[in-house]
Amino acid sequence: MESVEGTIRDIVFERTELCKVCSGAGGATDHCSVCHGNGYITVRRGTARYNITCEHCSGLGVSINEHCKYHHAETLNLGVDSAGVAA
Numbered sequence: 001m002e003s004v005e006g007t008i009r010d011i012v013f014e015r016t017e018l019c020k021v022c023s024g025a026g027g028a029t030d031h032c033s034v035c036h037g038n039g040y041i042t043v044r045r046g047t048a049r050y051n052i053t054c055e056h057c058s059g060l061g062v063s064i065n066e067h068c069k070y071h072h073a074e075t076l077n078l079g080v081d082s083a084g085v086a087a
Contacts, residue, residue, distance in 0.1 A: 033063065
């Protein structure tokens, strides 16, 4: 009878989500002390000047002062969710 009337089955799946405590920031952030929030630093070689990605903050311009205690500075968490699917 299910093939005629139809039915709803619940499925459970895993998904990644931003941390609800720090909103994916990884903890308390502040401007990078090396690049001053620019994400790059300027170096000179002779008379030429080059902008290179800041190694301290990986080009983000921010550094984490205190890591999130909920997930230890990972920006994505694994969540479990469920949904009803018509079968």
